[in-house]
Amino acid sequence: MVYGGEEALMRQYSIGDEIGRGRFGTVRRCHSNATGEALALKTTPKAPLRDPLDLALAEQEPKLHLLASSPPCSPHLVALHAAFDDANAVHLVVDLCAGGDLLSLLSARGGRLPEREAAGLAAQLASALAACHRRGVAHRDVKPDNLLFDAATGALKLADFGSAEWFGDGRPMSGLVGTPYYVAPEVVAGREYGEKVDVWSAGVVVYMMLSGAVPFYGATAPEIFEAVLRGNLRFPPRAFAGVSPEAKDLMRRMLCKDVSRRLSAEQVLRHPWIASCGGDAVAG
Ligand SMILES: Nc1ncnc2c1ncn2[C@@H]1O[C@H](COP(=O)(O)OP(=O)(O)OP(=O)(O)O)[C@@H](O)[C@H]1O
Numbered sequence: 001m002v003y004g005g006e007e008a009l010m011r012q013y014s015i016g017d018e019i020g021r022g023r024f025g026t027v028r029r030c031h032s033n034a035t036g037e038a039l040a041l042k043t044t045p046k047a048p049l050r051d052p053l054d055l056a057l058a059e060q061e062p063k064l065h066l067l068a069s070s071p072p073c074s075p076h077l078v079a080l081h082a083a084f085d086d087a088n089a090v091h092l093v094v095d096l097c098a099g100g101d102l103l104s105l106l107s108a109r110g111g112r113l114p115e116r117e118a119a120g121l122a123a124q125l126a127s128a129l130a131a132c133h134r135r136g137v138a139h140r141d142v143k144p145d146n147l148l149f150d151a152a153t154g155a156l157k158l159a160d161f162g163s164a165e166w167f168g169d170g171r172p173m174s175g176l177v178g179t180p181y182y183v184a185p186e187v188v189a190g191r192e193y194g195e196k197v198d199v200w201s202a203g204v205v206v207y208m209m210l211s212g213a214v215p216f217y218g219a220t221a222p223e224i225f226e227a228v229l230r231g232n233l234r235f236p237p238r239a240f241a242g243v244s245p246e247a248k249d250l251m252r253r254m255l256c257k258d259v260s261r262r263l264s265a266e267q268v269l270r271h272p273w274i275a276s277c278g279g280d281a282v283a284g
Pocket residue numbers: 019020021022023024025026027040042078094095096097098100101145146148159160162
């Protein structure tokens with residue numbers, strides 16, 4: 001799957017316009033010279049990665065992305081088509097998702113979505129996480145900016161395995177990885193943790209889709225971490241007017257500090273709120 005460096009990339013793909021920019025790299029449109037398929041190319045240059053953890057994560061991204069998305073790939077994961085790695089950069093050729101991301105959708109829709117639509121998106125996210133977790137991959141950076149839409153089908157797809165880790169055979173993970181509003185309390189506490197950190201982050205996404213607010217707020221990263229560690233989950237009546245008891249029950253079970261009582265991604269898929277309002281949104 002890793003096909004050499006930039007020269008091999010240029011032989012196999014034609015590179016087009018920039019679509020987006022992340023913390024370290026750029027995402028551009030590209031086409032396969034062999035099939036003409038329109039794809040996206042994510043390039044992460046290695047020179048700016050001074051922190052050894054950032055470099056290690058960039059170098060292991062292709063392996064973990066491939067493990068999570070190799071055939072049969074869940075329709076709710078951005079598939080990895082090819083990877084090129086040399087001394088200068090890591091290049092990943094992935095599914096093109098030209099339908100924008102969930103963060104932009106939420107801001108275009110005034111911050112929140114109708115319950116049925118939110119349940120459909122939550123079902124697709126849980127399906128993506130269940131697929132990753134079955135293969136021993138924890139994503140560790142689930143957030144609306146990493147949930148992209150396929151322009152043709154409208155399907156939600158989980159992207160960006162740049163923070164992912166392998167936990168197969170129950171291997172515990174560690175390290176403060178993720179994004180403050182979404183990160184699970186056991187990660188903030190500096191303990192070893194498992195793949196249910198992704199379910200916590202998905203619970204934050206569900207809360208945002210239904211209320212337009214984050215569940216654990218702070219003005220600075222340390223204040224957010226304090227709020228996450230307290231884990232005091234509330235549903236302010238003004239923001240949650242009209243939200244069903246079933247939706248609140250699911251959020252309580254996803255945003256549960258006790259990891260042993262927190263649902264797994266598979267259990268989220270079977271929760272009545274997902275099964276009754278969102279289950280038919282899952283493709284394949
Ligand atoms: N497969 C894709 N198809 C279309 N656009 C994409 C794709 N992947 C990423 N993008 C766009 O490119 C931008 C950069 O994505 P990238 O995954 O590199 O970084 P990020 O998630 O924004 O930030 P970071 O990984 O640095 O935290 C995103 O905002 C997204 O809109």
